[in-house]
Amino acid sequence: MRDIAAMPPLALNGGPDERADEAVVRELAQLERTESALVLASGAAALACTMLALLRPGDHLLASRWLRADTRHFFEHELPALGVRVSFVDPAGTRSWRRSLTRTTRLVYLESPVDPTTRLVDMRPARTLAREIGLALVVDATLASPVNFRPVEHGADVVLHSARPCLDGHGEGFAAGVVCGSTAVIDEVRTKMRSWGGEPHPAAVEQLARGLKTLRVRVATQNATALAVAQWAAEKTMTDGPLRAVYYPGLATHPDHAVATECFSGHGHLITIALRGGDFAVGTALNRLQWFRVQDAARAARLGGVESVASPLEDGSIRLSIGLDAASTLIGDLTQALE
Incomplete structure (x- = not known):
């Protein structure tokens, strides 16, 4: 088990000319070990804009069966309406991901830890498949926070968070969502965020900045x-x-x-x-x-x-x-x- 004391200290205070939102995304990217990050209006907005950025009509998504109810609803109803087919996989089966693979599969999605069961998903089978086929691997790590779990270190390409539960830590005021990944992916997600109205309230970014200082x-x-x-x-x-x-x-x-x-x-x-x-x-x-x-x-x-x-x-x-x-x-x- 890795030592959380070995993590670099938080450094939200950038230069005197650095804006609050720039400092927050810089710190989020540092925490998750990614090139870039983005704050959105909610966890739902982070999920939706990421899927819109990475998937196109006719694509196929492989998703873990162990999901929060709101995420499963989005995959079952909203994505099919946009022409994306979704298959749900038992993540406990080592061959489940490969058995559900199709010629149009473009993305693998999982949540770990899982709410409310406290189950943790072994990422190795999904990671092996994603690397072999060239698929994007997206992980929602909301209930771990990057202090306890950094999915990119285990093969993920994109990491999602609903910010209020752990990153903010106070559960009050404005909601926010976070996407961490490569600069190219974050640029695509930012375009979808602006097109679909997913920008965060400025107060939400300030609230998140305060939460990260004590994370x-x-x-x-x-x-x-x-x-x-x-x-x-x-x-x-x-x-x-x-x-x-x-x-x-x-x-x-x-x-x-x-x-x-x-x-x-x-x-x-x-x-x-x-x-x-x-x-x-x-x-x-x-x-x-x-x-x-x-x-x-x-x-x-x-x-x-x-x-x-x-x-x-x-x-x-x-x-x-x-x-x-x-x-x-x-x-x-x-x-x-x-x-």
């Missing part, structure tokens, strides 16, 4: 606290108490722990806990939480931010997004809520 220390704290909470929860699953299972990439029991250890600098802020009492137990526990902010699972703006958030999931599970609270505080809150 490293926030993520390092969240990594350590989340691991402590996950280890506590894992111990509780070994008793006859309310916890049935815990899923966190930093635990050896996680199905993608090997990927996390090899490719990620930290294991992130997201934990999923499963309760033996099912949905009724989940509702009871959420009602009793005093420190975690409880929100609907469909809302992702506060994930990865300074606040700790709990959301109900299907199958009697709760998603925990760990903020900057002390591990002892969060464990105490979970203990009293689950009693």
Whole structure:
């Protein structure tokens, strides 16, 4: 696992004549190890403008089946309306990408980490195929942040972020999206952004600049606290108490722990806990939480931010997004809520 302390320090203060937006995109490109970067009005705008820049009518897109609901909707409904055919691939199958390949395939897309399952995608099969055939490999790494995961180091051509969850970190005010890649790709995305009205509000860029200044220390704290909470929860699953299972990439029991250890600098802020009492137990526990902010699972703006958030999931599970609270505080809150 790479050491996040070895990353170069953030340097958002450019020369006296450097504009705020120029400083932000320069820093984003440095963080993701790309030639250039671009800030757009939202994560949805970043996704849409990137697809419009890289795909044409008649092209075929290979996408991981493990996607956020809004991204899947865009691939299932909006891209086909523009003449782009989309196939969804099980990323856990080492040969799945190649079996779905066609003569018109132009792009491979995946999301890692995956919300809300905390699954991590092994990029090697997709990377091998993309390099062999000459396809573009696009990765949404929103829930990792470039502190924990830099997809370009593992073969990606373009990296996407919805900025509010992690990069901004406060989940308030204006939304923003980020695209990082080569200068040629960013120029194409910028053209689509201007044509389709995806420019960010100036205040969103300033908000993102403030968030980037604290990114490293926030993520390092969240990594350590989340691991402590996950280890506590894992111990509780070994008793006859309310916890049935815990899923966190930093635990050896996680199905993608090997990927996390090899490719990620930290294991992130997201934990999923499963309760033996099912949905009724989940509702009871959420009602009793005093420190975690409880929100609907469909809302992702506060994930990865300074606040700790709990959301109900299907199958009697709760998603925990760990903020900057002390591990002892969060464990105490979970203990009293689950009693």
